[in-house]
Amino acid sequence: MSSDLNPVVRLARSAGPDWTKTAANIMLGRTVRELREDSGMTQKSLAHAVHVSVSTINRLETAEKTPMRRTVEAVINVLKPDEGTRDTLAVLLSRALEPEWFQHRFSDCTPDYLHRLLGLESMAIAITTYDVRLVPGLLQTPAYSEHIIRTGLHLSEWQGPEVELRLAQRRERQLRVLGQPDPPHCVFMMDQSVLGRKAGTKQVMREQMVYLREMSDLPHITIRFVLSGRMIAGNAAAMAGSMAQLQFGRGGLPDFVYAEQYEKADYFTKPSSKPKDPSKPPTPRQNDYERHLQLLLRIQGEGCASPAKSRRMLDKAIKRYS
Incomplete structure (x- = not known):
């Protein structure tokens, strides 16, 4: 029995301003982790390079909390992604810093x-x-x-x-x-x-x-x-x-x-x-x-x-x- 309840293969929704805060935060952390691993850096070495604690990098990658703009920007400068990925990260960061739709009125x-x-x-x-x-x-x-x-x-x-x-x-x-x-x-x-x-x-x-x-x-x-x-x-x-x-x-x-x-x-x-x-x-x-x-x-x-x-x-x- 397949473990896929809906076997039709579809691409994910494109990252953009319509993404929710929660989704943007998770995808931002996931992208940072992939970039770090591709570069051969550990969380410790990346934390040292951007002058933050290892726990800060871990929280960023696991989306435990809302990321800090200066931390993400410093990480991007160290990891040096291509222009397309850099633009995507900028969009995700902008959305991740905004409130969810239910966080004010509800x-x-x-x-x-x-x-x-x-x-x-x-x-x-x-x-x-x-x-x-x-x-x-x-x-x-x-x-x-x-x-x-x-x-x-x-x-x-x-x-x-x-x-x-x-x-x-x-x-x-x-x-x-x-x-x-x-x-x-x-x-x-x-x-x-x-x-x-x-x-x-x-x-x-x-x-x-x-x-x-x-x-x-x-x-x-x-x-x-x-x-x-x-x-x-x-x-x-x-x-x-x-x-x-x-x-x-x-x-x-x-x-x-x-x-x-x-x-x-x-x-x-x-x-x-x-x-x-x-x-x-x-x-x-x-x-x-x-x-x-x-x-x-x-x-x-x-x-x-x-x-x-x-x-x-x-x-x-x-x-x-x-």
């Missing part, structure tokens, strides 16, 4: 564990998700979202700005990912129970089911339901929370799997295809990436109804809520 309602996901999902060329309990946020209607958001807040917050702010954030996220001119190819897998788990009134549920049915006809969106009678839905998949694999294409950011639990999430990055030391066993984090990816593959391959059957299931749900 900072209070965006938990830290979501920052990386929200900063990268619009850059993906393919997204595969699995949700156990709810319609995924990217496909929620405003009324469905409002019910989910309200039930997660204290009653005292219902009359304040919190609900509207969270709704606006969710809508902006949907527009940035699915409303862009070249949206990613998306496979949305949901547990069959989502069809019957009411969120709000029958009218809210009907509108949500109609919207899912409409979205399922789009060429870049596939919706599939995990059948409750399948064995995979009764073991590992049933114990999982929300999961997603993001793929960025050839020459782009490293793919990763996002696994969300209650008020926390883990990110597992795809291992490099060319390990520095092939004799060494994969790290636990690399094993975790493969393990979570294989679970997504099993859910899709063994537990899901076909796209056609899933559309028929939506048709039945629409009738039930009418």
